[in-house]
Amino acid sequence: MKENKTLRIHRLLPLSRANGPGTRSVIWMQGCTLGCPGCCNPGMQPLSGGKKVSPAGLFARILRHGNQIEGITLTGGEPLLQMEPLTDFLEIIKRCTNLSVIVFTGYTWEETLAKNNSTAFLALVDILIAGRYDQGKKTTGSFRSSSNQTIHFLDPRYSPKDLKDIPSSEILISEDGNAILTGTDPAIL
Numbered sequence: 001m002k003e004n005k006t007l008r009i010h011r012l013l014p015l016s017r018a019n020g021p022g023t024r025s026v027i028w029m030q031g032c033t034l035g036c037p038g039c040c041n042p043g044m045q046p047l048s049g050g051k052k053v054s055p056a057g058l059f060a061r062i063l064r065h066g067n068q069i070e071g072i073t074l075t076g077g078e079p080l081l082q083m084e085p086l087t088d089f090l091e092i093i094k095r096c097t098n099l100s101v102i103v104f105t106g107y108t109w110e111e112t113l114a115k116n117n118s119t120a121f122l123a124l125v126d127i128l129i130a131g132r133y134d135q136g137k138k139t140t141g142s143f144r145s146s147s148n149q150t151i152h153f154l155d156p157r158y159s160p161k162d163l164k165d166i167p168s169s170e171i172l173i174s175e176d177g178n179a180i181l182t183g184t185d186p187a188i189l
């Protein structure tokens with residue numbers, strides 16, 4: 001593993017039921033340059049915001065709830081802007097645990113494949129949901145935010161049936177008492 005790479009994350013939610021199969025930890029990455037109209041996470045767009053953490057440090061935070069979760073979900077913000085340190089992080093996840101990995105990216109599948117080092121990154125991902133959020137094609141109940149987005153099962157662990165019955169939204173109360181809305185369509189709450 002390469003050293004001295006830093007991730008910039010916006011938030012880590014330890015336990016969620018609305019961001020993939022089973023209970024999952026969700027990591028919102030900080031920084032996105034894609035500028036989708038109607039983006040529901042504008043606070044995650046600035047590249048300089050969020051908090052810095054090393055791949056090993058983020059793994060340690062995931063492990064605190066490691067026996068309660070089926071996997072992790074990476075969303076944003078734009079995860080692929082941090083593909084190199086995320087690859088390091090996911091290498092640790094896959095080497096040390098049986099956790100599954102889901103990634104939401106605003107890049108299309110073709111754009112993702114064209115990125116440097118995407119092969120190594122995608123080898124560590126179980127499901128990739130790809131494509132910009134298009135508010136004119138907003139959808140619910142299909143584990144994506146707009147119907148133009150494409151879902152890619154990158155290994156045999158999951159299939160389309162595993163994405164049925166995932167809540168489109170949930171509301172959680174954080175340790176500091178604040179309400180957190182999350183899911184592929186949190187606005188419906």
Ligand code: SF4
Pocket residue numbers: 032033034035036038039040041042044076077078105106107132133
């Ligand atoms: S890709 Fe996601 S975070 Fe980036 S602008 Fe679009 S909706 Fe917002």
